[in-house]
Amino acid sequence: MEIFLQQLVNGIVLGSIYALVALGYTLVYGILGLINFAHGDIVMIGAMVTLAVVHFLSGTGLPGPALVGIGVLVAAIVCMALGYLVERIAYRPLRDAPRLAPLITAIGVSILLQNLAMMIWGREYLSFPPLFQSGSFTFSGVSISPIQILILFASGAMMGALSWMVKRTRLGNAMRATAQHPEVATLLGVDSNLIISITFVIGSALAAVAGTMVGAYYGIAHYDMGFMLGLKAFTAAVLGGIGNIEGAMLGGILLGVIESMGAGYLGALTGGVFGSNYQDVFAFFVLILVLVFRPSGLLGEQVGERP
Amino acid sequence: MNRGIRLFLVAAGLIALPFLTDFAFGRTWVRIIDFALLYSMLALGLNIVVGFAGLLDLGYVAFFAVGAYLYALLASPHFGLHLPFWLLLPLGALVAGLFGILLGAPTLRLRGDYLAIVTLGFGEIIRIFLNNLNAPYDITGGPQGVNLIDPITIGGFSLNHPLSSSFPAVYNYYFLFLAVTILVAFVSSRLQNSRIGRAWVAIREDEIAAEAMGINTRNVKLLAFAMGASFGGLSGTLFAGFEGFVSPESFTLMESIMILCMVVLGGMGHIRGVIFGAILLSILPEALRYVGSLQQAIFGHVYADPSSIRMLLFGISLILVMLFRPAGLWPSPVRRRELAAHDETARHENSSIYDAGH
Numbered sequence: 001m002e003i004f005l006q007q008l009v010n011g012i013v014l015g016s017i018y019a020l021v022a023l024g025y026t027l028v029y030g031i032l033g034l035i036n037f038a039h040g041d042i043v044m045i046g047a048m049v050t051l052a053v054v055h056f057l058s059g060t061g062l063p064g065p066a067l068v069g070i071g072v073l074v075a076a077i078v079c080m081a082l083g084y085l086v087e088r089i090a091y092r093p094l095r096d097a098p099r100l101a102p103l104i105t106a107i108g109v110s111i112l113l114q115n116l117a118m119m120i121w122g123r124e125y126l127s128f129p130p131l132f133q134s135g136s137f138t139f140s141g142v143s144i145s146p147i148q149i150l151i152l153f154a155s156g157a158m159m160g161a162l163s164w165m166v167k168r169t170r171l172g173n174a175m176r177a178t179a180q181h182p183e184v185a186t187l188l189g190v191d192s193n194l195i196i197s198i199t200f201v202i203g204s205a206l207a208a209v210a211g212t213m214v215g216a217y218y219g220i221a222h223y224d225m226g227f228m229l230g231l232k233a234f235t236a237a238v239l240g241g242i243g244n245i246e247g248a249m250l251g252g253i254l255l256g257v258i259e260s261m262g263a264g265y266l267g268a269l270t271g272g273v274f275g276s277n278y279q280d281v282f283a284f285f286v287l288i289l290v291l292v293f294r295p296s297g298l299l300g301e302q303v304g305e306r307p
Numbered sequence: 308m309n310r311g312i313r314l315f316l317v318a319a320g321l322i323a324l325p326f327l328t329d330f331a332f333g334r335t336w337v338r339i340i341d342f343a344l345l346y347s348m349l350a351l352g353l354n355i356v357v358g359f360a361g362l363l364d365l366g367y368v369a370f371f372a373v374g375a376y377l378y379a380l381l382a383s384p385h386f387g388l389h390l391p392f393w394l395l396l397p398l399g400a401l402v403a404g405l406f407g408i409l410l411g412a413p414t415l416r417l418r419g420d421y422l423a424i425v426t427l428g429f430g431e432i433i434r435i436f437l438n439n440l441n442a443p444y445d446i447t448g449g450p451q452g453v454n455l456i457d458p459i460t461i462g463g464f465s466l467n468h469p470l471s472s473s474f475p476a477v478y479n480y481y482f483l484f485l486a487v488t489i490l491v492a493f494v495s496s497r498l499q500n501s502r503i504g505r506a507w508v509a510i511r512e513d514e515i516a517a518e519a520m521g522i523n524t525r526n527v528k529l530l531a532f533a534m535g536a537s538f539g540g541l542s543g544t545l546f547a548g549f550e551g552f553v554s555p556e557s558f559t560l561m562e563s564i565m566i567l568c569m570v571v572l573g574g575m576g577h578i579r580g581v582i583f584g585a586i587l588l589s590i591l592p593e594a595l596r597y598v599g600s601l602q603q604a605i606f607g608h609v610y611a612d613p614s615s616i617r618m619l620l621f622g623i624s625l626i627l628v629m630l631f632r633p634a635g636l637w638p639s640p641v642r643r644r645e646l647a648a649h650d651e652t653a654r655h656e657n658s659s660i661y662d663a664g665h
Contacts, residue, residue, distance in 0.1 A: 035420060090626055097633030100363070100571045107564055108625030115619040119612065231427070231560070238424045274439075281435050284428035288413060291425055295416045 002141035007264040008257060013148045015256020016155035017217070020210040021233030022240070022248040023162060024203030030243035031179045031199050033099070037106035038086055040230015041113035042079050042204050046211030047221045048121055049075035051128060064131030068216065075208040082113075083204025084197055092193070110227070117223040126221045151213050158206060159249050166245060175199060179243070232259075232283075239287055241300025250298060259283050325481045336593075337477045341549065343589040344484035345542050348491050350569040350585035351578065352538025355495065357567065358576035359504060360531035361511030363423040365563055366410070366430025370536040372437060372558035373406050374399035374543020379453040379553045380446075392459045396544050403540020404533040411532035415525055430563055438555040452554025459483065459548035466548075480549050487545065488582075491538055495578050498534065507531055508576075572628055574635030583637050595620050 021043055028036045050071035057067055090105040136145040166172035177185035178192045186192050214229060215221040232255060240251025262282035267275045274281075290298065328336045349371060356364045377399045381390045410429050414422055441449030458467035459480070466479040498504045506527045509517035518524050547553050565588065573584020595617040602616070628636060 029420075035423070090630070093630055094633055097629075098575075100357075100575065101629045101633040104568055104571050105626045105629045107568060108622045108629070111618055111622030111625070115615040115622065118615045119619070123612075235424060235428065238421060242420065277439050278435065281432050284432050287428055288425050291417055291421055292413045295418070295421060297421070 003264055005142045007260045009142055009144055009148070011257035011260035012253055013151050013217070013256070014260060015236075015253035016152055016159075017210050017213050017252075018229075018233050018236045018256050019249045019252025020155050020158065020206050020213070021229060022237040022252045023159070023245065024207050025230075025234050025237045026240075026242055026245060026248040027175075027199050027203045029237070030245075031175065031196055032091070032095075032102075034091065034102050035106065035234065036091075036203075037103065037230070038090075038109035038113060039203065039207060040226035040228075040233070041110050041117075042082055042086075042226070043207040043211040043214070043229055044117060044221075044223065044226030045082060045113060046075045046079045046208030047215035047225065048117055048126075048211075048223075049078045049208070050212040051126055051215060051221050052121075054129065054131070058129065064129075064133075068131050068212065072209055072212050075212060076205045079204040079208035079211075080201045083200040083207075087197060087200040092196075114223055114227070121221075121223060123223060128215045128219045128221060130219070131216065147216060151217065154209065155213070158209065162202070162206075163245060171195075171198065235283070235287055238297055239290055241297030244297070244299045247297055247299035254298075255283060255287075258286050321485060325478050334475065334477060337475075337481060339590060339593050341477060341480050341484055343586045344481070344488045345546055345549075346566070346569060346589045347488050347582045347585040348484075348538055348542040348545075349566050350573070350581045351488075351491050351495050352535045352542065353566050354535075354570050354576065354578070354581045355498070355507075355538070356531050356535035357570055358581065359499065359507040359511065360528060361507075362528065362531060363419065363426070364532075364535070365423045365427035365560070365567065366433075367426070367535070367539060367566055368558045368560075368563040369410075369430040369433040370403040370406060370539030371543040371546070371562075372433055372555075373403045373536075374540030375547040375553045375557070376437065376447060376453070376543075377402055377540070378544040378547035379456050382457040382548070383453055384455050385448060385453045389457055392457075392461065392544075392548065396541065399540040399544035400537040401540070403543065404537035406540075407532040407534075407536025408529055410536075411529045415528055427560065427563070430558075430560060434555050434558050434560075437558070448554075450555060452552060452556075454552040456547050456551045456553070458551065459545070484545060484549075487541065491541070492578055492582065499578070503527065503530060568625060572625070572635055574638040577635070577637060577639035580635055580637035580639065584635070587636070591624065592617060592621055 021039070024039045024042075025036060028034060028039070050068065053071040053074045054067045057070060062070075086109050090109050091102050094102045094105060132145075132147045132150070134145070136143040136148075138144075166175060174185070174190045174195050175198075177188065177190055178195045182192045185195075211226075214225065233252065236251035236255040237248045238251070239255060240247025240249070242248075259279050259282070262279035263276040266278055266282060294300070325337045325340065328340060349367070352370070353364060353367045356362050356367070378395050380386055381388045381395055381398075382392070383389075410426065414425050417425060437447045438450055440447040441451075447453070458465045460466070461483075466483065467476050468479075469475040470479070506517065506522045509520065509522060510524055510527060514524060546557075566585075569584040569588045570581050571584075572588060573582070574580025596613070598616065598620060600613050602613070
């Protein structure tokens with residue numbers, strides 16, 4: 001039971017990071033119908049920039065959390081600019097092109113960002129300095145560390161804010177209108193190009209935060225960390241129903257929990273034949289199973305054939 | 308120019324190619340051309356699934372892996388089996404085709420990007436299994452893979468033996484791969500103009516209309532998966548015999564993505580375009596190696612890692628090609644006409660993966 005609860009906590013923490021990244025995929029997909037393959041690499045850039053800022057300021061004697069705070073801020077600004085540029089250069093010119101064309105440019109951008117990062121930061125694993133107090137609180141056998149608590153609160157707050165913004169504000173209204181029908185939204189006075197840019201910028205800001213969380217949580221940053229993370233997050237977005245904001249959150253947390261449960265129990269369940277190295281197989285298997293029974297994801301709308 | 312003369316010139320060019328390449332660029336480049344031919348087969352296989360039937364497959368490399376491992380396990384000291392090449396080549400295609408059906412069956416109801424992510428997951432599952440099936444029983448050799456694989460042997464003659472000092476082993480493989488590539492391209496083009504090929508295109512353009520026309524969409528889609536997969540398996544067996552070594556590292560998601568890039572960049576659904584894309588994308592990264600090391604010659608100093616510069620330029624070229632030629636470098640004439648038509652209704656009614664999202 002303790003193992004179960006412990007894995008549940010770890011899974012939810014990991015899952016809330018997935019959820020933040022998944023939101024970036026789902027926001028863009030909801031509006032453009034495009035899989036933004038470069039999103040994972042923007043997460044990576046976020047982690048790298050935070051790390052660089054932390055190293056730069058480490059001599060000033062500021063406390064750890066303040067360093068990370070400044071780092072995230074800088075990373076968010078860099079990633080937002082990057083997200084804007086990527087949309088402007090690689091996706092906007094292809095808006096009316098065949099649908100797989102922007103997918104290929106997305107892959108191109110991903111390769112480009114990875115190799116730029118490799119040129120700037122090298123190909124070694126960079127270690128994140130321990131910025132938060134170590135040790136952990138224990139509640140009836142389940143331990144949770146300060147950084148896990150911080151991740152939970154920060155991601156919860158950001159998801160709440162995003163939900164509120166999309167549902168209640170004028171900007172959110174415009175975003176939903178653009179997602180439904182860009183031409184009609186434009187007729188009604190929405191500057192859909194601006195809205196699309198804003199969507200990319202918001203997604204990239206979330207990515208910067210998520211990147212920092214991953215880096216600080218695992219204590220490591222690497223130029224190709226974004227690829228697998230992005231893949232998992234995209235899987236999470238699809239699991240929840242891509243294009244659906246609550247779906248991305250649910251899918252992210254679910255995927256995190258599935259993965260850590262897989263890591264914790266797979267060996268025992270299969271009599272040691274399949275160990276925790278099969279946790280990804282387990283996650284993908286669950287994904288396939290969910291999609292077989294609910295082809296548009298858990299919270300995806302059952303849309304008709306023709307929009 | 309009449310057809311006969313053109314055919315003769317192309318054939319002469321293809322026969323002379325390894326000799327000319329060897330003479331002009333060195334033997335490594337003949338090897339690169341061998342790989343370009345393997346990639347052409349893969350791209351042609353994926354083209355059936357993505358280009359003809361319009362089903363976005365991001366895990367295609369799994370079928371390549373199935374073919375490669377089948378050959379590796381049944382023709383190496385790993386299990387002590389040494390089955391002949393002529394048996395394994397069709398067997399590789401067959402088993403990969405079965406895997407294609409295995410993947411296709413549960414995913415028939417899925418559309419577009421949901422299908423993409425499931426195929427991606429399938430590819431990863433296969434790779435993870437290959438990577439981990441060395442315990443408790445050693446089946447795939449784990450991360451180390453399988454080595455000492457038998458070379459391809461035809462009629463008692465091992466292709467690893469050079470015919471003469473001016474006709475090395477890479478030439479043998481070149482001619483074998485060329486023959487299989489031509490076969491695959493021929494089968495592709497016959498399929499394209501057959502009843503099945505038309506059914507694929509009908510499904511790609513509008514699945515419901517296709518069903519209403521009496522097409523059994525389930526079987527036809529499964530057939531697309533199986534055909535595409537069997538080409539992948541074919542290419543995989545050749546790869547294993549050629550390399551003499553397989554490991555899970557050759558079958559990553561990045562590889563699937565590269566094959567997809569070849570198909571899209573060349574011109575989806577157009578056989579010649581797809582082959583062109585495959586050759587271009589397998590040669591480009593190699594050619595860019597020279598650019599990476601040029602900085603030494605120009606600036607007299609190495610500023611950045613040549614391999615990152617190479618991939619950086621590769622990424623940039625992917626972006627540029629798509630920006631300037633969104634339908635691919637060499638799209639089929641029909642597609643070009645359709646894209647040129649600025650008919651609003653036509654634009655809105657198209658909603659297959661070829662077309663814009665809205």
